[in-house]
Amino acid sequence: MYAPNVVREVPITVVDHSHTALSRHYIRLIDATPEIAVYSYTEDMYAAKDQMLHGEVFGVLYLPRDFEQQMFRGEESVFPFYASTDAFLYYEALEKANLQVMEAMDGMYRMQLVEFLTPQELLAVASRQAVEVVGTALYNPDEGYGIYLIPSVLMIIVFQTLMMLVAMMTGNECKNRLLIPYSRLKCDRNHVAMSLVCGKSMVYFSLYGIFSFFLVGLLPLVFNIPHKASLGVLAVMLIPYICATSFLGLTLSRWYTDAETPILGIAFFSIGLIFLSGVSYPLELMPWYWQAVHCIIPAAPAVLAFVKLNSMEASLTDVHSELLILYAQTIIYFFLAVAVYKDKLQQEDTNYKHS
Amino acid sequence: MNAITPFVVVFRRECYRMTSRRIYLASTVILPLLLLFFMCTIFGDGQMRHLPIGIVDADNTATSREIIRNIASVPTFFVSQHYTDDVSARRAVQCKDIYGYLSIPKDFESRIMRGESAVLNYYYHYALLAVGGEVMSGFEQALIPVRMAPIMLEAEALGATEGSMQTFLLPMTSDDHALYNPSLDYAVYLTLPIFYIMFQILVLLTTLYALGSESKMGTARDWLQSANYRTMVSVGGKLLPYTLFFVVEALLANYVFFYWLRIPMAGSIGLFSLISVLFIIATQAVAVILYSLFPALSLVISVVSMFGSLGATLSGLTFPLTSMYPIIQYVALLFPLRHFTEAMQRIVYYGGGFTSIAPMLLVLCLFPLAAILLLPRLKRILLIRRYDTLE
Numbered sequence: 165m166y167a168p169n170v171v172r173e174v175p176i177t178v179v180d181h182s183h184t185a186l187s188r189h190y191i192r193l194i195d196a197t198p199e200i201a202v203y204s205y206t207e208d209m210y211a212a213k214d215q216m217l218h219g220e221v222f223g224v225l226y227l228p229r230d231f232e233q234q235m236f237r238g239e240e241s242v243f244p245f246y247a248s249t250d251a252f253l254y255y256e257a258l259e260k261a262n263l264q265v266m267e268a269m270d271g272m273y274r275m276q277l278v279e280f281l282t283p284q285e286l287l288a289v290a291s292r293q294a295v296e297v298v299g300t301a302l303y304n305p306d307e308g309y310g311i312y313l314i315p316s317v318l319m320i321i322v323f324q325t326l327m328m329l330v331a332m333m334t335g336n337e338c339k340n341r342l343l344i345p346y347s348r349l350k351c352d353r354n355h356v357a358m359s360l361v362c363g364k365s366m367v368y369f370s371l372y373g374i375f376s377f378f379l380v381g382l383l384p385l386v387f388n389i390p391h392k393a394s395l396g397v398l399a400v401m402l403i404p405y406i407c408a409t410s411f412l413g414l415t416l417s418r419w420y421t422d423a424e425t426p427i428l429g430i431a432f433f434s435i436g437l438i439f440l441s442g443v444s445y446p447l448e449l450m451p452w453y454w455q456a457v458h459c460i461i462p463a464a465p466a467v468l469a470f471v472k473l474n475s476m477e478a479s480l481t482d483v484h485s486e487l488l489i490l491y492a493q494t495i496i497y498f499f500l501a502v503a504v505y506k507d508k509l510q511q512e513d514t515n516y517k518h519s
Numbered sequence: 520m521n522a523i524t525p526f527v528v529v530f531r532r533e534c535y536r537m538t539s540r541r542i543y544l545a546s547t548v549i550l551p552l553l554l555l556f557f558m559c560t561i562f563g564d565g566q567m568r569h570l571p572i573g574i575v576d577a578d579n580t581a582t583s584r585e586i587i588r589n590i591a592s593v594p595t596f597f598v599s600q601h602y603t604d605d606v607s608a609r610r611a612v613q614c615k616d617i618y619g620y621l622s623i624p625k626d627f628e629s630r631i632m633r634g635e636s637a638v639l640n641y642y643y644h645y646a647l648l649a650v651g652g653e654v655m656s657g658f659e660q661a662l663i664p665v666r667m668a669p670i671m672l673e674a675e676a677l678g679a680t681e682g683s684m685q686t687f688l689l690p691m692t693s694d695d696h697a698l699y700n701p702s703l704d705y706a707v708y709l710t711l712p713i714f715y716i717m718f719q720i721l722v723l724l725t726t727l728y729a730l731g732s733e734s735k736m737g738t739a740r741d742w743l744q745s746a747n748y749r750t751m752v753s754v755g756g757k758l759l760p761y762t763l764f765f766v767v768e769a770l771l772a773n774y775v776f777f778y779w780l781r782i783p784m785a786g787s788i789g790l791f792s793l794i795s796v797l798f799i800i801a802t803q804a805v806a807v808i809l810y811s812l813f814p815a816l817s818l819v820i821s822v823v824s825m826f827g828s829l830g831a832t833l834s835g836l837t838f839p840l841t842s843m844y845p846i847i848q849y850v851a852l853l854f855p856l857r858h859f860t861e862a863m864q865r866i867v868y869y870g871g872g873f874t875s876i877a878p879m880l881l882v883l884c885l886f887p888l889a890a891i892l893l894l895p896r897l898k899r900i901l902l903i904r905r906y907d908t909l910e
Binding site for chain 2: 170171172174175190213216217218219222229235237240241243244245246247248249250251253254255256259262265269270273274277278280281282284285287288289291292293294295296297298299300301302303304309311313324332365379390411416423424425427428429431432434435436439443444445446448449450451453454468471472475476477478479482483488
């Protein structure tokens with residue numbers, strides 16, 4: 165879907181009132197950047213604005229009448245560059261490309277301006293060098309968008325489909341009264357509930373063990389998104405993740421009365437989960453109650469842990485906090501699920517006796 | 520003339536059904552309000568401020584401390600840790616304790632003083648794209664004065680004025696303007712569109728459930744009968760109560776966004792409300808279309824949740840649509856969300872009037888027409904009931 169993965173050749177329009185060799189040079193350079201394509205030349209800002217309104221261009225470069233004069237008169241030549249913020253990725257690409265062109269042009273013409281310097285200034289320029297500032301993007305060197313989003317989406321898919329599966333099974337179970345035989349068993353109800361929860365989870369687990377290894381182990385290989393974690397490391401994270409998810413599903417089954425209704429609810433939350441996981445907007449800046457929700461839903465810490473392990477080649481100790489949350493969830497939801505099932509068995513038993 | 524038309528009968532029947540089960544209360548009232556609350560609060564104050572970063576100062580001189588003070592004063596950053604070497608800083612990034620770090624190499628100051636080239640390295644976390652971008656631009660901005668500082672200082676020491684040096688070093692300066700969202704506020708950028716993305720999923724699912732539950736519970740024939748077997752009337756009367764609920768909630772959301780959160784709005788709020796109403800109707804029509812095509816409830820739920828999430832991608836909100844492959848751009852035309860997003864951007868950002876969004880309005884009106892064309896098929900499906908037991 166995000167196949168080209170990076171933003172390239174964003175169309176802009178140029179309002180060139182300068183009509184000089186310098187302005188043409190600038191336009192040629194900006195057209196040559198990978199990020200920007202000069203889509204059109206317009207007469208004035210009104211026409212440029214009109215093109216923006218119709219979604220034809222996403223930026224406007226305005227070169228004023230005195231663009232060249234200012235420069236060769238030894239004054240600072242300022243020109244405005246407008247970039248649309250419809251999509252922040254466009255804005256970032258445009259701003260970055262324009263900045264690079266500006267720096268390149270400044271470098272090219274600087275030596276022609278030496279004549280405006282006083283001898284002292286010339287000495288300063290000659291005897292000192294500028295500091296070079298180098299920024300390095302970690303973990304996503306080609307700055308791709310798919311690389312960033314797809315791993316989180318994969319984890320959310322595992323969570324959502326497993327929740328749906330549990331909802332479908334338990335919803336049908338409730339509707340068709342499948343628990344009655346178990347509720348009639350003549351042994352400790354705690355024991356029966358625990359066996360039910362364990363037995364069900366075993367099935368989900370074996371199914372999802374295969375499915376999630378295909379999804380998070382194989383798909384990244386095929387689509388060439390980062391796959392830095394070994395399968396063993398992933399397993400340490402996936403085992404509590406799948407267990408916690410299926411126990412959570414079984415706990416929530418307390419309120420499921422048919423197969424379809426809960427699925428509707430679960431499907432609704434997909435996009436919200438991506439936000440809660442903290443990959444798109446930093447967790448630290450969210451209000452405390454959403455941070456608390458982050459810790460309750462297994463998908464949120466799991467996404468974070470997966471991104472760390474798989475895209476950033478973190479070791480297991482680096483994800484200890486997420487793992488801790490996941491294991492805690494597994495234990496808590498296990499006991500809750502057992503309690504819920506005990507309750508359900510009790511109910512079925514009384515219903516049966518009444519009828 | 521009968522005072523109670525079939526339409527009213529179906530409408531009343533649906534209102535009765537809506538009060539009979541909790542799921543309807545949840546999907547028409549509780550979830551939309553929860554969603555509104557979520558979108559209003561999730562971004563905090565919308566500005567990425569106080570992002571934890573680290574510093575590796577191997578130089579430990581007056582110059583390096585000056586740079587660190589500069590960095591610490593940038594509102595985007597919060598210097599949470601000083602590290603002794605790059606390795607430990609890198610580990611901290613890996614644990615996501617910090618989102619980036621600045622590394623000042625050994626003898627940085629002495630190289631500057633000797634007039635040799637000196638390098639400052641900063642690293643930012645780009646596996647998390649949004650935060651990474653913010654950290655990068657924060658560093659770039661904060662380090663601009665540092666770049667030219669040695670030359671400027673020397674010139675000043677030799678008695679030159681600051682202004683002429685500045686002009687010499689940066690003869691042409693770009694004055695960048697972020698249109699529509701000058702403070703690059705995430706709340707302004709995402710709240711409105713993400714709300715509608717999630718809202719459309721809810722509208723799709725609820726409409727679908729309303730339709731699907733009839734055949735699931737075996738009441739489809741009763742439903743059609745109450746409208747004298749006129750499919751148009753029965754579907755219209757059935758969906759109208761939901762439409763009313765969703766429209767009221769969309770208007771409430773618009774009110775909250777534009778009057779409480781003060782999201783900048785260049786165009787007319789009335790026009791935007793009109794398009795959100797049309798969007799809801801078009802989305803409901805899509806649900807009818809999808810249900811007519813895939814009449815098994817459990818199957819169509821999966822189709823719809825896929826459709827809803829794909830819509831989010833194809834709306835072109837986060838990753839620009841024009842940067843995707845052309846075939847995908849054509850597929851996107853099938854999603855009402857795509858047209859809605861485009862119209863929304865034109866109204867909210869560019870201050871577009873009625874004429875500029877007329878094409879999107881027209882396309883949004885096409886969805887209900889397409890749904891009407893499929894009604895005969897829907898009727899056949901409901902009467903034959905072949906798919907009822909299909910799981």
